[in-house]
Amino acid sequence: MATLSIKGVRKSFGALEVLKNIDLELDDGGFLVLLGPSGCGKSTLLSIIAGLEPSSGGDVVIGGRNVNDVHPKDRNIAMVFQSYALYPTMSVKRNIGFGLEMRKVKQTDREAAVQRAAELLQIGHLLERKPGQLSGGQRQRVAMGRAIVRDPELFLFDEPLSNLDAKLRVEMRTEIKRLHDRLGTSVVYVTHDQVEAMTLGTKVAVMREGVIQQIADPQTIYERPANMFVAGFIGSPTMNFLGGTLERVGDTFALMHGDGALPLNGLVQDVAGFVGRKVVAGIRPESLSAGEGVATLNGMVEVVEPTGPDTMVLVNVGGQLISARLGSRDRPGLGQPLSVAVDTSAVNLFDTETGMRI
Known part of the structure; x- marks a missing residue:
């Protein structure tokens, strides 16, 4: 587990400034949700935390270590993508353990880690199948299993439920919450769905046009919104x-x-x-x-x-x-x-x- 500290992070694409002096803190074991409409900069911020995108200024500190110049593979993080990003020709078992395989982890240790993750996600009976033989919810569990086996300091989720139907979204939301409660690993979760934000997050950062409008626990944001944008964005029907x-x-x-x-x-x-x-x-x-x-x-x-x-x-x-x-x-x-x-x-x-x- 690890704390996350973001200090004065900025990001520009040419003349377009998409992140404007972002500051936020996540306690060890916390669940931070980056919430906002499309184009507000939340996925860009997640990519900067992951090291997939360089910032234009500011610092990203994970577990007390400044990772500005640290390669993504050395940041000890795990990321779950919206598109699952599974290898179609590999079995579920190999998809989950492939990262460990690339890191030259011993086969016995690798298989034990895959088995633990599969049991935790209740997909042990699917290990020999290929991704094409799985439902959307099962594929998402495989993607989560691939992240879990790395035993990272920080989990990053980039709108992981947006490709699922409404009923499955509710089920997977529950699974993610239970997973966080069991593992206790710090999480940064990107979504535009306010229900996901309110039910999952211990802390929610509402973003608009590259600026954080309010950071607080979900109940505070709901009952005492900082401004009319936050008030109107949170709640269904709207305020x-x-x-x-x-x-x-x-x-x-x-x-x-x-x-x-x-x-x-x-x-x-x-x-x-x-x-x-x-x-x-x-x-x-x-x-x-x-x-x-x-x-x-x-x-x-x-x-x-x-x-x-x-x-x-x-x-x-x-x-x-x-x-x-x-x-x-x-x-x-x-x-x-x-x-x-x-x-x-x-x-x-x-x-x-x-x-x-x-």
Whole structure:
């Protein structure tokens, strides 16, 4: 196991700057997820950690050792790719052990390592098959087995589940989490899937256009996003943004929006300095419930989507669309008026000008 420290890492391709002064730390045995939309630089950063791509500046330190000038094969890391990258003419057994074979590891030690990895991943019965005879999930297990046998200090995963169907993604996500719990090896995992990030990571770094927007544990990122980009990227359906003016009402505050006012009695932020200014209230769909409460939004129903356990409803509140996650039995009619109670303790306020959380 090893710590990972990235200090001031930059990367440019000609005039295009794709990574801008990246700083992050991963504790020994931690699970760091690099999360962001396509083109944000997360895979480039992973390639720099692996040594597959040189940086334009900054330092990469693995286990206390600066590896800027260390060849990838000497960094004691293992990488699992999106495309599996298996040798089609080799058996599963040889695919898993081929790296050890190239390192001149003794055959007995190699076979023992392959057997341990196969048992851990429950693919012992597949060792004599070729990759073409395997399902996508089985191929991914083989790719993971090839990484495990190296006993690396650091695992790197580059969107390993993106080629799998939805059900298999859930199963493999569980397998990766169990694998990390058993091995305790530090992991850096790249994905654009926020569910993977929230369920797997002990720490999540949300990236946008080569800049880390926020680094924190998943719950902090979900409940206290650093800015509107993070707030909107995390969560499905996405967070609602309700614009208005912040006003003081007695001992508390209220958001004046359109023809209405949203009391903010349970607000946990210090927002006194923004009274009289334009702000945006971030409200998660699950923070809304059918009926009136201390804080209520009133509007007209535009869309109703039953999903089984929940009913997703899109409500027009003074010209602003608000998504609410209601109970399965709460199914208002289209075009009908609807009142939804707001859990104001879960509301986040953002500065309209900067987009940052107040």
